[in-house]
Amino acid sequence: MITQPIPVRIEKLDSDGLAAVIPALCTLLEDCVQDGASIGFLWPMDEGEAESFWRSCLTPVADGMRVLLVARGEAGAVVGTAQLDMAVRSNGRHRAEVMKLMVHPSARRRGIARALMQAIEDEARRMDRTTLVLDTNDGAEAEHLYRSLGWTFVGGIPKYALLTDGTPHKNAIYYKLLD
Numbered sequence: 001m002i003t004q005p006i007p008v009r010i011e012k013l014d015s016d017g018l019a020a021v022i023p024a025l026c027t028l029l030e031d032c033v034q035d036g037a038s039i040g041f042l043w044p045m046d047e048g049e050a051e052s053f054w055r056s057c058l059t060p061v062a063d064g065m066r067v068l069l070v071a072r073g074e075a076g077a078v079v080g081t082a083q084l085d086m087a088v089r090s091n092g093r094h095r096a097e098v099m100k101l102m103v104h105p106s107a108r109r110r111g112i113a114r115a116l117m118q119a120i121e122d123e124a125r126r127m128d129r130t131t132l133v134l135d136t137n138d139g140a141e142a143e144h145l146y147r148s149l150g151w152t153f154v155g156g157i158p159k160y161a162l163l164t165d166g167t168p169h170k171n172a173i174y175y176k177l178l179d
Contacts, residue, residue, distance in 0.1 A: 005111045008071040008079065010119040015062035018054070021070060024078040026050040028104055035105040036164050038137040043164055060085070067123045071103070071112050079107040082116040084123055084132075096124050098134040101142070113142070117149055121178060130178045137161065138170040151176045 013021070029050045033041045041049065060066035065088065071080035080103040087095040098120055103112045124132055136142045138156045147153070151174040159168035 006073055006079075006107065008073055008112055008115055010115055011070050011072060012119075012123065013061065013068045013070060015058045018058060018061050018068055021078055022051060022054045025054045025070070025081060028078055028081060028102060029053065031104055032102045033164075037102055038140065038161055038163070038169075039100055039102055040161075042162060042166075057083070067120070067127075069116055069119055069123070071116055073107060073112075079104045080112045080116055082120050084120050084127075084129070086127070086129065094129060095131045095133065096127070096129040098132055101134075113145055114149070117145065121149075121176070125178055132176045132178065133173065134175075135160075135171045135173045137163070138172040140172070143172055143174075146174050149176070 011017070018025075029039070029041070030045055032039060033045060034043045036043075041053075057066060057068060061068050065086045067084040069082050070078050073079040080101075082101040083099045085097045085099055087093060087097070098117070101113060101116060101120075103116075121132070124130075134146070134151070136146070143153075154173040154175060156170040156172045158170045160171035161169055163169045
């Protein structure tokens with residue numbers, strides 16, 4: 001259920017654009033992880049961990065092997081992000097993985113994640129990536145979004161990732177075939 005939508009602008013970043021917003025992306029990542037998001041990190045995060053992660057994205061973005069989108073809200077503030085990581089092997093150049101979809105806790109339930117997912121799918125089509133995959137925590141609220149956008153649940157792996165309290169939890173794997 002979307003509460004009051006807020007206008008957002010979805011922007012594809014090159015490596016210079018990414019470098020310019022790393023401080024905002026660090027805050028976004030830290031706030032989402034502190035709020036319990038399962039995006040590969042646990043709270044409390046080590047000092048510099050968020051910045052190190054975003055800096056590690058610079059090369060794949062520069063090389064065209066990763067698309068990084070940001071959602072900007074009012075006054076240009078970064079309120080969300082999503083990434084599309086390209087498969088590189090010759091038998092998989094039609095595939096990509098959607099990863100690190102996050103929306104700031106104060107901006108959730110306003111259509112931002114949906115807008116980011118639709119923009120990621122558009123980017124995948126432009127790059128001739130027709131098979132997309134993603135995973136999330138089993139039972140996560142995001143599963144409703146993915147299913148509403150036509151993603152298909154495949155299954156999950158028990159004890160795949162740790163919850164914020166350190167408990168191993170099953171993931172949920174989804175795919176979508178694009179036209």
